[in-house]
Amino acid sequence: MGVVIERVSFRVGGRTILDDVSAIIPTGSVTGLLGPNGAGKSTLLRLIAGLHTPTSGRITLDDAPLATLGRRETARRIALLEQNASPTIDLLVREVVLLGRIPYRSGIFGGFDGAEDLRIVAESLAQVGGTDLADRSWGTLSGGEQQRVQIARALAQRPNLLLLDEPTNHLDIGGQLGLLAQVRDLGLTAVLALHDLNLAAAYCDQILLLADGRLAAAGTPADVLVPRVIAKVYGVDSFVVPHPRGGHPSLLFAPSPPPRPFAKAGESSL
Amino acid sequence: MTAGTDSVAGRTRPAASARRNGRFGLWLALALAALVLVSALAVTIGPAPVNLADVAGSLAAHLGFPHSGTVPVLTDAIVWQLRLPRVLTAAFVGAGLALSGAVMQSVTRNPLADPYLLGLSSGASLGAVCVVILGVGVALPLAAFAGALAALIATLSIARVGGTITPGRAVLAGLAIAQLGAAGTSFVIFWSAKGDSYREILNWLLGSLAGSSWATVLIAGSALLLAGTGLVLAASRLDAFAFGDTAAASLGVDVNRTRWALLGTVALLTGAMVAVSGAIGFVGLILPHLVRGLSGPGHRRLLPLVAVYGAVFLVIADTLARTVFDPRELPVGIITALIGVPVFIALIKSRKSVSWV
Numbered sequence: 243m244g245v246v247i248e249r250v251s252f253r254v255g256g257r258t259i260l261d262d263v264s265a266i267i268p269t270g271s272v273t274g275l276l277g278p279n280g281a282g283k284s285t286l287l288r289l290i291a292g293l294h295t296p297t298s299g300r301i302t303l304d305d306a307p308l309a310t311l312g313r314r315e316t317a318r319r320i321a322l323l324e325q326n327a328s329p330t331i332d333l334l335v336r337e338v339v340l341l342g343r344i345p346y347r348s349g350i351f352g353g354f355d356g357a358e359d360l361r362i363v364a365e366s367l368a369q370v371g372g373t374d375l376a377d378r379s380w381g382t383l384s385g386g387e388q389q390r391v392q393i394a395r396a397l398a399q400r401p402n403l404l405l406l407d408e409p410t411n412h413l414d415i416g417g418q419l420g421l422l423a424q425v426r427d428l429g430l431t432a433v434l435a436l437h438d439l440n441l442a443a444a445y446c447d448q449i450l451l452l453a454d455g456r457l458a459a460a461g462t463p464a465d466v467l468v469p470r471v472i473a474k475v476y477g478v479d480s481f482v483v484p485h486p487r488g489g490h491p492s493l494l495f496a497p498s499p500p501p502r503p504f505a506k507a508g509e510s511s512l
Numbered sequence: 513m514t515a516g517t518d519s520v521a522g523r524t525r526p527a528a529s530a531r532r533n534g535r536f537g538l539w540l541a542l543a544l545a546a547l548v549l550v551s552a553l554a555v556t557i558g559p560a561p562v563n564l565a566d567v568a569g570s571l572a573a574h575l576g577f578p579h580s581g582t583v584p585v586l587t588d589a590i591v592w593q594l595r596l597p598r599v600l601t602a603a604f605v606g607a608g609l610a611l612s613g614a615v616m617q618s619v620t621r622n623p624l625a626d627p628y629l630l631g632l633s634s635g636a637s638l639g640a641v642c643v644v645i646l647g648v649g650v651a652l653p654l655a656a657f658a659g660a661l662a663a664l665i666a667t668l669s670i671a672r673v674g675g676t677i678t679p680g681r682a683v684l685a686g687l688a689i690a691q692l693g694a695a696g697t698s699f700v701i702f703w704s705a706k707g708d709s710y711r712e713i714l715n716w717l718l719g720s721l722a723g724s725s726w727a728t729v730l731i732a733g734s735a736l737l738l739a740g741t742g743l744v745l746a747a748s749r750l751d752a753f754a755f756g757d758t759a760a761a762s763l764g765v766d767v768n769r770t771r772w773a774l775l776g777t778v779a780l781l782t783g784a785m786v787a788v789s790g791a792i793g794f795v796g797l798i799l800p801h802l803v804r805g806l807s808g809p810g811h812r813r814l815l816p817l818v819a820v821y822g823a824v825f826l827v828i829a830d831t832l833a834r835t836v837f838d839p840r841e842l843p844v845g846i847i848t849a850l851i852g853v854p855v856f857i858a859l860i861k862s863r864k865s866v867s868w869v
């Protein structure tokens with residue numbers, strides 16, 4: 243059950259973006275997708291969202307191969323949040339959330355922003371604590387509020403699986419922690435592409451670490467986030483200490499090579 | 513402090529949103545009433561005196577409704593043969609251009625997209641004059657459609673760098689294509705026209721409804737009916753484009769097929785409109801921005817409303833064009849620019865949340 247990724251490769255124009263990636267994402271778990279820039283995180287998310295078809299291999303969601311689900315059916319089961327998405331026209335928050343009901347619209351007259359849709363919109367906003375935002379215009383929201391509204395839009399799709407591409411980008415530390423706590427509280431199966439290893443360690447049940455399109459490591463944060471693996475994938479030295487609260491791994495990085503000590507007062511560098 | 517201001521703004525917004533969603537029916541009814549009224553009045557305005565009773569009598573007589581009294585033959589001819597076809601053509605062209613602009617703005621995510629600014633209109637003009645002047649054996653609207661489609665494809669391929677099209681580049685590319693189309697149109701007319709080629713060039717480049725007849729009513733009306741129905745049916749897919757292609761795809765929309773089907777339909781619509789009226793600017797650019805304030809951004813409401821308001825706008829503009837300097841007639845594009853430019857400047861200044869380029 244959950245998402246099963248079986249030997250997935252993805253090539254575009256002779257370039258291999260993903261190479262033979264296999265993983266299991268259990269139902270109800272929060273999975274962190276880590277890796278350096280260009281490792282293939284966003285591409286893997288889009289493959290899981292069914293937006294691209296793997297060149298080889300296959301992905302199943304709750305035993306149903308994505309390839310056999312239609313576009314609308316996929317959109318009813320999987321919601322994807324892109325990074326830094328913004329509309330070109332000024333939308334109200336409730337109108338943004340209502341977009342999540344598009345996969346459920348039938349025909350032109352039936353089933354669009356009827357009572358049922360509006361109820362689900364209100365419910366989704368309430369789930370992210372955004373009820374007060376409903377009538378605000380998108381442009382007046384802070385970055386954190388915009389992300390919460392995007393999550394509400396995703397929830398309005400009533401998905402089984404939530405995919406988030408670097409959702410903490412451009413958020414201050416309070417916003418980052420608040421957002422990830424919120425995603426955890428939803429209780430949905432979620433996959434998050436993240437840059438911050440400490441956030442991933444704190445909020446994810448399991449980590450998939452990509453490097454150059456291949457799966458470099460997979461497992462619990464404690465298994466994956468070890469100095470040897472981090473040095474290999476990111477090329478930095480690190481120390482892992484248990485977090486004072488909760489005991490999950492917490493990482494301290496050391497720039498390498500180590501910096502030369504500053505000259506002390508009184509010493510001459512002549 | 514900031515939070516306080518925000519929540520005040522938050523409290524004043526519900527009224528606005530409730531208004532624009534709840535009163536859609538009212539706005540549409542008002543627009544339709546305005547269209548009927550403005551059209552009827554437009555038929556009465558002109559050098560020969562015609563009153564509303566004459567308009568009603570002539571209409572009733574031709575449509576086979578019972579009517580009392582008879583309209584003088586000359587008045588009837590003025591109403592039925594001259595002014596009514598012109599007013600109807602203006603209404604259909606206005607509706608078609610406003611609809612085209614609204615769809616292009618959404619599907620290209622470019623608030624400046626409109627058939628005139630992205631070169632479709634001048635491409636369509638070039639296609640049309642090739643038929644009219646050179647006598648290329650293709651039906652006029654088809655040639656204009658081909659010209660609009662070619663211009664659209666040229667603009668978007670010039671604007672595409674590394675697989676993405678930014679709004680700013682699309683406008684620049686559109687500018688270039690529009691200039692090329694206008695130059696081509698002028699050249700073809702100069703090369704082969706006899707007599708008053710300046711007037712003819714102006715009519716194609718600035719737009720004119722002086723050549724309206726029941727044939728143009730038929731062309732513009734059937735294009736509007738066909739393409740307009742298709743676009744309104746695609747309204748919910750258009751909504752999905754609000755946050756871009758990937759977001760639309762993740763909402764279950766076949767992005768590429770939808771985009772090209774919609775843009776092809778817009779080219780068809782623009783082609784038909786330009787074939788009967790030349791290239792008229794600003795209708796497709798400003799009407800969608802103005803009407804979104806009434807209908808909200810949802811296309812199921814926006815598209816019908818923008819079409820009706822576009823019709824009202826162009827009927828008024830064309831009536832001004834043929835009467836203000838009577839007996840001299842202005843190309844209607846001069847009037848739409850005179851109204852459109854100040855409105856557009858006001859839009860840019862007031863809609864700070866729209867990223868114009």
